[in-house]
Amino acid sequence: MHEIQVTVRFGETDALGHINNASYFIYLEEARIRFFESVGYNMNVKSWNFILASTKCDFVSQGYFNQILTIKTYVSKIGTKSFQLEHEIICSQTNALIAKGNAIIVYFDFVNQKSDVIPAELREGLESYLVYAE
Secondary structure: OEEEEEOOHHEEEEOOOOOOOHHHHHHHHHHHHHHHHHHHHHHHHHHEEEEEEEEEEEEOOOEEEOOOOEEEEEEEEOOOOOEEEEEEEEEEOOOOOOEEEEEEEEEEOOOEEOOEEEEOHHHHHOOOOOOOOO
């Protein structure tokens, strides 16, 4: 699995002191960016080939200001033109699962404005993070 850590900032919490629900999607986006870097893609928007087709987040337990969160990312499915990422957000101090999410990513040709077949070298990188459900 690919892993990153984030520290919850005060501005990412709500009036009850919990992590605001919208903040989780920012954490998942950061995890996806770092994941893409790990398979050889940088954030050069002129050569970007990904569209987020769908994303969701299930809130499992409460997270709070100043907690260190570990976000684990892995691939659960690879199709011809798309793939699915899974995320687990875990409190590093307690090892408690805080949230889990997923994203469906489409490989996209922005010049021709259509989905495209996942290139072999990207597929190989994705397969290195592929985890089969038990």
